[in-house]
Amino acid sequence: MDIKGTSVRSLILRFLNNQKKRDNNYFIAQGILKSFSKIPQLTIYDLSEEYFVSTSAISRFIRLLGFASYTEFKDAVATEIDIVNDYAKHFAQPAQEQxxxxxxxxxxxxxxxxxxxxxxIALEQVERIVATIAQAENVAVFGLEFATFMGQHFQSKMASMDKLIQVGFTIEEQIEIVETISENSVALVFSMEGGFFYFxxxxxxxxxxxxxxxxxxxxxxxxxxERNAEEVMICGEINENTEGRIAILYIMELLIYYYMRDIYLIR
Incomplete structure (x- = not known):
């Protein structure tokens, strides 16, 4: 499974949310989340002793998530445990007065x-994009972690207007979507910093x-x-403290409204 660009925590949470039975993997997933910030310092044997499961059971779960080994998994965890990276340095410190x-x-x-x-942003551009979505045989939302979460909201609202939108969580799922859609399709790529085009x-x-x-x-x-997109909408300028996440939802809500007004209500 290609999981590059996908949060480890999100993979585990998604597993828990979709798990129908509380088996060994379920409790391993819970244990890893409870110890997430300590994972880079823990060996697989430490984790095995702490949660009373075998090292082979942990290895199987790690492979289920898409990692080749515990070492690869631990390295991936180490790169994302520092949540302060989401914020400007000025605010990433324990100062109550701020x-x-x-x-x-x-x-x-x-x-x-x-x-x-x-x-x-000209209203004409919003309406043109909405018309493109309406005319496309297949439409899919692409992006990194938060964009795919918001994509599920967009998918749900568009489904209420009889328009099917596809959303892939991992790169593997996104590739599968591309393989199944037709040439007359549209990809909506939400990437405030442009990271999706690189990762x-x-x-x-x-x-x-x-x-x-x-x-x-x-x-x-x-x-x-510019090289890869047929159309670009600039949705703001500031993303120092994750403000871009709100911009993604805001733009999606505009698309939902104008699709409702221009397409759904006049059919």
Whole structure:
């Protein structure tokens, strides 16, 4: 399984959320999440003793997630345990007096991104994208972790208007989607920093080879995006403290509304 660009915690949480029985794998998954920040310092034997399961059972679960070995799994965990990387250095410290300052700046930045869309994005572009979605035989949402979570919301709302949207969580699932859709299809790529175009080159290459129309929603119209996307919507400018996550949802809500107004209600 190709899991590059997919959060380890998200893989485990997804496993737990979809697990129908509380077997050995279920309790191993729970144990790993409870010890997640300590994983880089723990050997497989430490984990085995702490949760009273065999090392072979842990190895099987690790492979089930898509990792070749516990070492590979531990290295992947080490790269994502530092949540402070989500925020500007100024705010990533235990200083109570900064609480109000963060709320103010964070809120102002979100509003600045929303106002950017209001002031810079032409309604004609939104309506054109909505029409493209309506006319496409297949539509799929692509992105890294948060974008795929929001993609499920977008999928649900569009399904209420009889439009099927596909969402792939891992790169492997995304490749499978590309393989099954037709040439007259649309890929909606939500990537505020453009990371998807770098981390998921296999998916982008498969979309290009299939002749799928790529519409990118981003903050930065980088050369790699310009080379690969037929249309680019700039959705804001600020993503210092994860403000881009709100921008993704905001843009999706605009697409949902205008699809409802322009397509669904006039059928």
């Amino acid at each position: 609480s109000e300052e963060f709320m103010s700046i964070f809120t102002d930045n979100i509003l600045a991104n929303i106002n950017y869309v209001k002031e810079h 998921s080159e296999k998916v982008i290459a498969a979309l290009k080879e299939k002749g799928v129309t790529i519409i990118a929603f981003t903050f930065k119209n980088a050369p790699i995006i």
